[in-house]
Amino acid sequence: EVQLVQSGAEVKKPGESLKISCKGSGFRFTNYWIGWVRQMPGKGLEWMGVIYPDDSDTRYSPSFQGQVTISADKSITTAYLQWRSLKASDTAMYYCATYDSLKGGFDYWGQGTLVTVSS
Amino acid sequence: DIVMTQTPLSSPVTLGQPASISCRSSQSLVHSNGNSYLSWLHQRPGQPPRLLIYKISNRFSGVPDRFSGNGAGTDFTLKISRVEAEDVGVYYCMQATQFPHTFGQGTKLEIK
Numbered sequence: 001e002v003q004l005v006q007s008g009a010e011v012k013k014p015g016e017s018l019k020i021s022c023k024g025s026g027f028r029f030t031n032y033w034i035g036w037v038r039q040m041p042g043k044g045l046e047w048m049g050v051i052y053p054d055d056s057d058t059r060y061s062p063s064f065q066g067q068v069t070i071s072a073d074k075s076i077t078t079a080y081l082q083w084r085s086l087k088a089s090d091t092a093m094y095y096c097a098t099y100d101s102l103k104g105g106f107d108y109w110g111q112g113t114l115v116t117v118s119s
Numbered sequence: 120d121i122v123m124t125q126t127p128l129s130s131p132v133t134l135g136q137p138a139s140i141s142c143r144s145s146q147s148l149v150h151s152n153g154n155s156y157l158s159w160l161h162q163r164p165g166q167p168p169r170l171l172i173y174k175i176s177n178r179f180s181g182v183p184d185r186f187s188g189n190g191a192g193t194d195f196t197l198k199i200s201r202v203e204a205e206d207v208g209v210y211y212c213m214q215a216t217q218f219p220h221t222f223g224q225g226t227k228l229e230i231k
């Protein structure tokens with residue numbers, strides 16, 4: 001069974017750093033892209049970027065390039081999303097998902113990690 | 120970036136009746152390999168999205184056959200033949216033909 005288990009909710013202050021995780025199991029981690037999607041409160045889905053864990057090829061949306069870093073450690077089948085300096089506007093639910101390039105869609109999703117940034 | 124525009128943004132429907140959502144892309148979604156990477160996702164309140172349809176018309180594993188997708192080029196449609204209570208929520212189209220991939224703004228399906 002394919003599973004993506006994300007790290008727990010975070011409450012941070014503006015300017016703090018953060019790294020959230022997404023652990024995959026039940027599939028060959030190095031054969032699929034892993035993507036991150038943002039959903040701000042009451043809003044729609046925003047594609048942030050994807051990483052191919054086998055070679056760490058990473059693609060970002062221009063909207064998020066330079067604002068976040070996507071990484072992965074294939075030895076522990078885990079992908080990461082990190083911020084160096086959080087802003088209040090980073091408050092959102094963040095989902096990871098497997099991207100199957102043959103299907104061209106995000107087929108399996110994590111449960112989401114709620115990040116709250118508030119002073 | 121390819122802009123995905125969905126209509127309507129809200130759709131009140133009667134249980135047992137059909138529903139239809141449109142998605143238009145700002146440029147053709149035909150990839151150089153001949154495939155069109157247009158997918159549909161459904162998100163119930165408080166849950167992560169789930170994949171319904173990929174490559175315009177292919178139902179993902181476990182998706183009921185009352186869901187269907189069609190279209191070509193820049194115009195695509197998701198149809199629900201007979202709406203059930205569990206179908207409420209927000210539906211998104213997504214293009215994966217070109218990086219960055221992009222989502223439509225979402226269509227909220229609610230029961231009348």
